[in-house]
Amino acid sequence: MNIKAGVVGATGYAGAELVRLLTGHPQAELAAISSVSFTGQALSDIYPAYYHICDLVCGTQEEVVEKSDVVFAALPHGLSQELAKTCYDAGKVFIDLGADFRLENEDDYKEWYGGTYLYKELHEQAVYALPELFREQIRGKKIIANPGCxxxxxxxxxxxxxxxxxxxxxxxxxxxxxxxxxxxxxxxxxxxxxxxxxxxxxxxxxxxxxxxxxxxxxxxxxxxxxxxxxxxxxxxxxxxxxxxxxxxxxxxxxxxxxxxxxxxxxxxxxxxxxxxxxxxxxxxxxxxxxxxxxxxxxxxxxxxxxxxxxxxxNMVKGAAGQAIQNMNLAFGLDETCGLMLTPPAF
Missing domain, CATH: 3.30.360.10 (Dihydrodipicolinate Reductase; domain 2)
Structure with missing residues (x-):
């Protein structure tokens, strides 16, 4: 299996960490990235550490959805629901690193984030994806709420x-x-x-x-x-x-x-x-x-x-690594695929 992955918000810290991990994933290919602030610029111009590793140019959200099997959204709260709807209608897996799908109760979302559920049916489809606690609910899901740190x-x-x-x-x-x-x-x-x-x-x-x-x-x-x-x-x-x-x-x-x-x-x-x-x-x-x-x-x-x-x-298990762990579950891969990273000793 070769999963085509896209990252929306690739120039933020969580997005850039997703890129780092996806470039080393043996069964995923980074197909497209986007950034509102850096559209038209290569990611390696923004993060020189990625030179000759990821020289993809930041395109649009539409291009990311079109080219990808799974779309990771590394966006502030309030910006993921429309994108989730687009991905769901296109049959793509959507993994949200933001807060838009994390809370089950809309009143809680209103109280803590000041927003509303734009598509209640999507929230009913979404799964809160902390694998070690809710693993069986994640497998095969299309809308995945990735917990924070x-x-x-x-x-x-x-x-x-x-x-x-x-x-x-x-x-x-x-x-x-x-x-x-x-x-x-x-x-x-x-x-x-x-x-x-x-x-x-x-x-x-x-x-x-x-x-x-x-x-x-x-x-x-x-x-x-x-x-x-x-x-x-x-x-x-x-x-x-x-x-x-x-x-x-x-x-x-x-x-x-x-x-x-x-x-x-x-x-x-x-x-x-x-x-x-x-x-x-x-x-x-x-x-x-x-x-x-x-x-x-x-x-x-x-x-x-x-x-x-x-x-x-907080950038790996608390964000990008856990999101890839959830991708692995959603696509039926070994959960550890691309994630057996040894911490540095000093």
Missing amino acids: YTTAVPLALAPALRKGYIAAEGIIADCKSGVTGAGRKLTQNTHYPELNEGFSAYKVAAHRHTPEMEQSLSHVAGGAPVKLTFVPHLLPVNRGILATCYAKLQKEASLQEIRQAYEEQYGDEPFIRLLPEGRVADIKNVRYSNYCDISLHMDPRTNTFIAISAID
Whole structure:
């Protein structure tokens, strides 16, 4: 199988990362790319690292749809629904790295993103595609909502403990740190180098748009019981990485070894989840440029608190790598195809 892949929004960070990974995929061919800001320019002129690797010229969205079997949309929220409709009508697989298809409840989308569902029938067809939790729902789907970085790291850190009923569904705290690429390529005041360097601060405290998405995933894991969490993101002065430190109260007596057994049962055969040995702590430097999610488990018996820490590369497992993982599932390929990337040791 040789899948023709197209990337809309190829000059943003997530789009450029998709290009990097797709050029090394043994069963996919990068057929077309587009960019509103750089139409008519070669991608290698914008990212010189891609010189003689990807010299494709940025065309239009229409050209990407026409030439591709699968279209990846690396666009801001609110810009994917029309494109999804075009792809669906043309029989193409559509994988959205934005937020337009992630929330099941339109009222939540209105509240957190200020938008509406333009094509309700497409939202009914869409699948929320976090493979390690919802794999069987993804296979063969045409409209795929690719989770973001925080919304991958937090549910993966907590899912086995929540599914087995070891932790309470209320009072969960997700204390997360992100590399600056998570803010996108467009410069803002808080990502300007003099503001970011030698600093470390929280942002959108208890008001980040990823909150309902994480609660939605974890509520499904909990069998429909509503899960509520407090989410506080922080901006790290590094390029890549998400570190999610998640705190939850035990709701039944259990040792760390018993909870660990639940993680081994659920994740033991997962190719991209590495459950770290007891005593080791997840670290973003050990997952850079890879599709791995490292998880370490801890307990504070004094306060009856379970602590799960996950680390991912926000541009790979938190964006482009996971999107390709979902492409593999949608087309019936080996899920790991093109993604067995070894993180650099230093």
